[in-house]
Amino acid sequence: MRDFREQNFYELLEVKPHVSQPDLERSYQRLKRFFGSRSVATYALFQPDELVLLRRRIEDAYRILSDPERRQRYNSELERMDGKLELAGTAAEDSAVDEAEAEAQPASIGESHYTLHEAGNVFRRLTDEARQNIERKAGTQEGRGEAEDLAAGVFDSLANKEGQAGNDLEPDAIDQNIPVESEEVATPEAEQTAAAESDLEPVDELPAEADTEAGDDLEPLESDESGPDELEVLGEEDLSAQGDEKVAAEEKPILPPMPEINEQTIYNGELLRQAREAKGFSLEKLADKTKISIYFLRNLENEVFDDLPALVYVRGYLKFIAQLLGLDKEATVKGLTERINQASNK
Amino acid sequence: MNQETMTELRVPQVREEEKRETFIVAIGGGKGGIGKSLLTANLGISFAQSRMKVVLVDADLGGSNLHTCLGMDLPEASLGDFVNRRAEKIEDVIVETGVAGLGLISGAEDYLGSANIKYTQKIRLLKQIRKIDTDVIIMDLGSGTSFNMLDFFLYSDLGIVTMIPEPTSLENSYRFIRSAFYRLLRHLEKSLPFRKVIDEAMDPHNETGIRTPHDLVRVVAKMDPERGEQYRAYMDTFRPLLVINQVRSVDDEELGVAVSTACRKYLGIDLDYLGYINYDDVVWKTARSRAALLRQEPDSAVAKSIWEIAVQVAVRLRENPSSTLKKIL
Numbered sequence: 206m207r208d209f210r211e212q213n214f215y216e217l218l219e220v221k222p223h224v225s226q227p228d229l230e231r232s233y234q235r236l237k238r239f240f241g242s243r244s245v246a247t248y249a250l251f252q253p254d255e256l257v258l259l260r261r262r263i264e265d266a267y268r269i270l271s272d273p274e275r276r277q278r279y280n281s282e283l284e285r286m287d288g289k290l291e292l293a294g295t296a297a298e299d300s301a302v303d304e305a306e307a308e309a310q311p312a313s314i315g316e317s318h319y320t321l322h323e324a325g326n327v328f329r330r331l332t333d334e335a336r337q338n339i340e341r342k343a344g345t346q347e348g349r350g351e352a353e354d355l356a357a358g359v360f361d362s363l364a365n366k367e368g369q370a371g372n373d374l375e376p377d378a379i380d381q382n383i384p385v386e387s388e389e390v391a392t393p394e395a396e397q398t399a400a401a402e403s404d405l406e407p408v409d410e411l412p413a414e415a416d417t418e419a420g421d422d423l424e425p426l427e428s429d430e431s432g433p434d435e436l437e438v439l440g441e442e443d444l445s446a447q448g449d450e451k452v453a454a455e456e457k458p459i460l461p462p463m464p465e466i467n468e469q470t471i472y473n474g475e476l477l478r479q480a481r482e483a484k485g486f487s488l489e490k491l492a493d494k495t496k497i498s499i500y501f502l503r504n505l506e507n508e509v510f511d512d513l514p515a516l517v518y519v520r521g522y523l524k525f526i527a528q529l530l531g532l533d534k535e536a537t538v539k540g541l542t543e544r545i546n547q548a549s550n551k
Numbered sequence: 552m553n554q555e556t557m558t559e560l561r562v563p564q565v566r567e568e569e570k571r572e573t574f575i576v577a578i579g580g581g582k583g584g585i586g587k588s589l590l591t592a593n594l595g596i597s598f599a600q601s602r603m604k605v606v607l608v609d610a611d612l613g614g615s616n617l618h619t620c621l622g623m624d625l626p627e628a629s630l631g632d633f634v635n636r637r638a639e640k641i642e643d644v645i646v647e648t649g650v651a652g653l654g655l656i657s658g659a660e661d662y663l664g665s666a667n668i669k670y671t672q673k674i675r676l677l678k679q680i681r682k683i684d685t686d687v688i689i690m691d692l693g694s695g696t697s698f699n700m701l702d703f704f705l706y707s708d709l710g711i712v713t714m715i716p717e718p719t720s721l722e723n724s725y726r727f728i729r730s731a732f733y734r735l736l737r738h739l740e741k742s743l744p745f746r747k748v749i750d751e752a753m754d755p756h757n758e759t760g761i762r763t764p765h766d767l768v769r770v771v772a773k774m775d776p777e778r779g780e781q782y783r784a785y786m787d788t789f790r791p792l793l794v795i796n797q798v799r800s801v802d803d804e805e806l807g808v809a810v811s812t813a814c815r816k817y818l819g820i821d822l823d824y825l826g827y828i829n830y831d832d833v834v835w836k837t838a839r840s841r842a843a844l845l846r847q848e849p850d851s852a853v854a855k856s857i858w859e860i861a862v863q864v865a866v867r868l869r870e871n872p873s874s875t876l877k878k879i880l
């Protein structure tokens with residue numbers, strides 16, 4: 206089973222590719238309830254920003270699949286992409302991760318130590334960037350329950366997030382996002398468990414590990430030399446944001462130039478494409494960064510406007526895309542929405 | 552009506568097909584006071600009344616009270632006797648319950664002795680439990696997510712997570728499910744560096760930021776793609792079951808499906824929803840009169856919902872489920 210960020214529209218709506226219209230509708234309505242703001246089921250699982258993302262993806266999926274023509278087009282797209290449509294972002298990021306890791310790995314650290322550090326690094330790269338910093342904002346917007354505010358709020362905070370340095374990627378920031386109640390419950394129980402488990406230690410089975418591996422009553426492991434302080438030092442070395450810049454800087458010479466912006470510039474799909482290419486982003490990379498479906502990004506660039514989410518969402522998308530690509534936000538939103546409106550009036 | 556269904560579904564192959572090992576069903580859920588013992592006792596009665604042989608095991612090492620839900624006094628013999636080798640065979644500590652075909656192994660009353668059971672003792676105990684000559688074993692697990700509870704859960708062929716419609720219970724159950732899955736991986740994984748990553752993941756405030764099995768798979772796949780695939784395959788085979796207890800409103804009725812969907816979407820674990828039990832005063836009334844609910848109040852709504860759940864369990868047993876952990880211990 207795949208992460209909802211990687212699921213295609215059918216998987217998202219938990220339906221089979223040949224689902225009938227009524228079944229699709231039912232499944233959509235159910236999911237809407239389950240992941241709505243009044244649902245208890247998501248408690249202690251999702252961060253508010255993740256929920257917003259999931260809801261948006263569900264809306265996107267329904268919008269496309271509930272329209273026979275769009276669904277048809279989406280199907281052929283899916284086939285063309287060999288079913289990997291929604292996975293593309295993850296794969297595209299890989300090469301950048303490799304490079305960053307190669308740099309981040311000091312030669313002298315022990316094996317297991319390296320792995321943990323690496324794990325942390327990889328995780329921070331691959332994790333949904335939106336997760337970390339937008340909780341408060343998304344949370345309050347959600348309370349109001351208005352689609353437009355919600356979308357705007359999410360994209361504003363995503364955009365702000367993007368502009369900040371890498372320090373909000375630190376684990377501390379993540380921890381703060383955990384609801385207070387969860388900490389209250391987690392702590393005593395964790396301690397209790399730890400305490401109980403250390404008593405269980407079969408001393409004869411795990412002679413060397415008794416102190417460091419409290420609670421581990423599985424087979425004995427090889428000894429591990431890395432200490433906790435080393436780990437922290439390495440943790441600080443995780444400079445994902447800087448790594449990104451570095452990669453971009455190195456690639457710069459071979460990139461096409463940024464399109465010229467002047468009075469006559471028409472803000473259209475083509476401009477988005479040119480700006481993206483000038484930044485050295487593949488569509489996949491942009492999709493991963495923005496968490497906008499690559500399908501919609503492509504439709505925006507190709508101006509296939511009838512296959513887009515609701516306009517309020519598109520405006521949010523555009524703001525965020527413009528920010529990432531270094532385009533004027535207002536002009537981009539204005540230009541593209543005009544073109545979308547023109548197209549729909551035809 | 553449900554009893555008839557049950558009798559038909561009655562794991563028949565078990566007895567006829569030679570030497571099929573006993574099925575183990577475990578009932579856990581992370582939190583205390585959510586109806587694990589209520590469900591264990593009454594599932595046991597429904598199975599026994601459907602002419603299956605059942606032994607209940609109070610595996611709540613240290614806080615046992617399963618006998619109370621059966622309307623019994625604390626039996627003399629207990630699991631502790633077997634663990635501490637005062638009893639030679641595990642069969643020696645099975646006591647009768649007054650329901651034909653239903654035996655009970657009472658929990659260990661001496662807290663210090665059994666709650667801190669050692670790993671080797673635990674494995675021996677689990678293997679002995681499986682050898683008991685009966686159709687089905689139902690284990691009532693203690694609360695919490697200690698390794699003991701997780702291992703008991705993973706050693707079962709069907710693991711039921713119980714939950715009540717309260718935030719803390721939801722949270723505990725999610726944590727229980729997640730921890731059980733990590734624990735399973737931990738058993739299966741032989742390589743030290745990867746074990747360390749799993750250990751990290753088990754800590755909810757871990758340094759790596761891994762929060763879900765999805766995250767873990769992603770990290771592992773990055774380090775070793777084949778392994779990542781393997782982990783993902785384990786994710787697909789780990790299928791705990793869900794029962795919601797103390798349902799009070801129409802909204803709660805839908806909670807099971809919602810929780811199962813949320814679990815699938817977020818943790819990537821297919822939590823199979825079995826059914827719910829209503830909140831009803833009849834539960835504590837029967838407890839007060841020291842009687843088993845299913846016998847004292849067979850026509851109550853609660854009894855009926857337990858029968859429904861029993862049918863669902865019997866259906867799952869027909870598919871011959873088998874613990875992954877069993878195979879490697």
Ligand SMILES: Nc1ncnc2c1ncn2[C@@H]1O[C@H](COP(=O)(O)OP(=O)(O)OP(=O)(O)O)[C@@H](O)[C@H]1O
Pocket residue numbers: 582583584585586587588589590611614616693694796797798828829830831832834835838853
């Ligand atoms: N559906 C219900 N309606 C009303 N009361 C209930 C219901 N289910 C359980 N209870 C009550 O909740 C209490 C806890 O139930 P039970 O002992 O079965 O939980 P448990 O999970 O086994 O708890 P522990 O972890 O302490 O062993 C009991 O007093 C029981 O009477």
Ligand SMILES: [Mg+2]
Pocket residue numbers: 587588589611616617691
């Ligand atoms: Mg109990």
